[in-house]
Amino acid sequence: MDRTEALAPMYRRAALVGLALVLGASGIAAFGAHAKAEASEPAPVIVTYPVATQLTNFDFITQSLANRRARGEHPKLLFGSSELAPDLAGPAHPARLFTNGRYDIDVAVMGRAGTADLWSAIEMGALAPQLDDKRLVFVVSLQWFMSYRNPKSEFPGLFSEGAYHAFMDNPDISQSLKERITSRMAEYGVDRRAGSTPVGAWVERIDGNASNLLADLRQATDTNLATAPGAQTLPVQASGAEASPESLEAQPITQTGDPDWPAIFDRAEADAKARSANNSLGFYDTWYQKKFKTWERGAKDSWQKFGDGSYLSEQEFEDFGMLLEVCREAHIKPLILIQPVKGAAYDQTIYTAQVRKEYYDRIRAMCGQAQVPVADFSDHEYDRFFLRDYSHPSDLGGAYYAHAIYAWFTTGEADTSRPGA
DSSP states (O other), rough: OOOHHHHHHHHHHHHHHHHHHHHHHHHHHHHHHHHHHHSSOSSSSEEEEEOOHHHHHHHHHHHHHHHHHHHHHOOOEEEOOOGGTTTOOOTSSHHHOOOSSSSOOEEEEEEEEOOOOHHHHHHHHGGGOOOSSSSEEEEGGGGGSSSTOOOHHHHHHHHHHHHHHHHHOOOTOOHHHHHHHHHHHHHHHHOOOSSHHHHEEEEEEEHHHHHHHHHHHHHHTSSSSGOOTTEEEEEEEOOTTTOOOHHHHHBBOOOTTOOOOHHHHHHHHHHHHTTTSSSSSSSOOHIIIIIIIIHHHHHHHOOOOOOOOSSOOOOHHHHHHHHHHHHHHHHHHEEEEEEEOOHHHHHTTSOOOHHHHHHHHHHHHHHHTTTEEEOGGGGGGTTTBBBSSSBBBBBBHHHHHHHHHHHHHHHOOOOSOTTOO
């Protein structure tokens, strides 16, 4: 095959993308302008667990944070994946507890199911220059490292072109780290590497611009992206408004205005017990009755080791390492929160206690080498009411997470204990 034949697919791709952009230029531009205007409008709700259309639009993310700051909030970034969803957990989950200004800190959730180390590394690097307080929390999950991981199917749908460009424009991040992140993106199905020819580079740029315009287009077709279907939200409480009885109960304070942690933990434990009364493992009854048997059967039948005989993904450990590098170079100060899984459930799979110990040990070692603080809850694997299912926090687990996060932001030390216990 000669050079002309080899370049033919690239030329065809460029022509098709370029034609699509030309034909829709005026409409897309109008949608984009509308999208930015929508993003700048204060939302009637606070997003406590975003959907993909929100996470893929960097303008929406940055403007949402700006809107919250304008209301007098001080949102702290909480990165992770599906454990960030508060509604199924309960009112003690940090995304609900630290909302609407009852306490000294507010939380802004960054992530959802499918976002893992690489996605978070890009977002952190993109947002770093805009953060006055560069402290944040990152919740790392065993599931990202397991044999069924499939970043090629998850990463493209959550990739944010705007965040990637902001990441690449961050002058604090080294070119070598940017290139490694970009190469890993290509492995996961989003190729933004510079082409070997001017045409190749031009095509990649068109791809990137088209992706960014599509994010604006998705936003523009929603009357308010903050209320996109599937997103978990809480209504904004007006400044100075009297707290409702429900708020007073869910967010109790002491006479000094601090969270009343013993009351929060007592309520959370009672809630977790009440919702898991019909099984001995502490699963929330709704999940146990509808999903546990399917999960258990699938875990036993389909979970297998990697082709090289290992249980854990070296690729994901590399991604976690790059995330720590991004934090160091971008002057971010993360707290790494290590969450457990349900030991009684995972013991029936290939991910035995010994395999899980290897995972926890490696995460701790990498954090130690990077001199990054850790809130380690791995010793709660066999606590009956800490998790509502195989890996997500119950209301009680949420209280533990919230307490550690609050202590770290207010004292500089992550307290993983239960106050008053």
